[in-house]
Amino acid sequence: MTKTSSCPKCGSKKMKMHNPQLNIWECAKCGYRGPVAVEDGNIEKNIRDAKKMDKLSKKLLWRR
Numbered sequence: 001m002t003k004t005s006s007c008p009k010c011g012s013k014k015m016k017m018h019n020p021q022l023n024i025w026e027c028a029k030c031g032y033r034g035p036v037a038v039e040d041g042n043i044e045k046n047i048r049d050a051k052k053m054d055k056l057s058k059k060l061l062w063r064r
Contacts, residue, residue: 007032011047
C-alpha cells in the first residue's frame, strides 16, 4: 500500500508543501494550511463517511 499525504480537514490527497522551512502544508481542495499532513490511505473515505453520517443525523433531527 502506498502512503500519500492527505488533508486532515477534508481528506483530499491534493496536498502540497506551502513552506518547506516551516513544514507547512496546503490543501488545494479546502484551503487548509498547517503543519500536519496525514499519511493514511483510508483517511479520505473515513472523513467522507463521517460527513455523510453527520449530515444525515442533522436531517433526521430537523424533522422532529
